[in-house]
Amino acid sequence: MSALEDDQVLIQVGAVSLNYRDLLILRNAGQDTVEGQIPLSDAAGTVIAIGSKVSRWQVGDRVAANFFSNWLGGKYQAQHYLQGALGGSQTAGVLAEHIVANQDAIVAIPAHLTLQQAATLPCAAVTAWHALFERGQLQAGETVLIQGTGGVALFALQLAVAQGAKVIITSSSDGKLARARTLGAWQTINYRQQADWDEVALALTDGAGVDHILELGGPDTYARSINALASGGHIHQIGVLTGFGPTPNLWPLQFKNAHINGILVGSVAHFNTLNAFLSQHQITPVIDQEFAYEQASAAFDYLASAQHFGKIVINVQS
Known part of the structure; x- marks a missing residue:
């Protein structure tokens, strides 16, 4: 893995979750999709290294990546989706043991949630x-x-x-x-x-x-x-x-x-405000089923079956 840039953090992914968008991308991967692209947009994990100028995070912090890596706040712009939507045709996703993110593109996980529960938040x-x-x-x-x-x-x-x-x-x-x-x-x-x-x-x-x-x-x-x-x-x-x-x-x-x-997901500012509300009301996400990292294909099949009630999670770390 290459060295971190000054404003980046390295995250050890604990869990990821699936969205219907992920199924659409998998089934309709077009010619514009990068070969070998990493799928999925929703992950939660632990910071294990930080760049030299990172001031907002420390090693050990529990965080989640925002769906749009470049929509921090303010008005939505087309380039937020075209250039920053994780797990799309052009931007690498989060189904990996480690991911790198800009320090401004992640949020702190509510203290009452597990990594599995927090992994359900970024999109849905x-x-x-x-x-x-x-x-x-x-x-x-x-x-x-x-x-x-x-x-x-x-x-x-x-x-x-x-x-x-x-x-x-x-x-x-x-x-x-x-x-x-x-x-x-x-x-x-x-x-x-x-x-x-x-x-x-x-x-x-x-x-x-x-x-x-x-x-x-x-x-x-x-x-x-x-x-x-x-x-x-x-x-x-x-x-x-x-x-x-x-x-x-x-x-x-x-x-x-x-x-x-x-409505097209939301910004980092939206995510932070949501998390404050979740903490205030102690809301716990509904997880239907969890799969092991090696069972990612089965998780997609289960999503396609439409039997689920709530979110489907893949545990990256056993």
């Missing part, structure tokens, strides 16, 4: 935080509808419940919906049994609609999200679980004075 938790709190300014008493029970969805549920919001969760699994209720979900909807879940959400809110919708489905769910939205509400556009395709008629949003917020 920061995305949920950015949507609901940074862009949506979520307030106690507001209603939130969340599609599914994957990583972003469950972080959004936990964060919103801690804020005092009323959360509606949709899923095709009664078992997953029951588990969501134990995490504080106010109402649940099985969309296989009630395909018109938007009308159900309207009925649950006495016709007013929901204040925030985490749009994780994509083209197949968008029209229903618009219908279920309250006046002045927010659709937080995040997922593409039903694939890519044309959006539905957006005209009704004008008559609701509503918002669509495109």
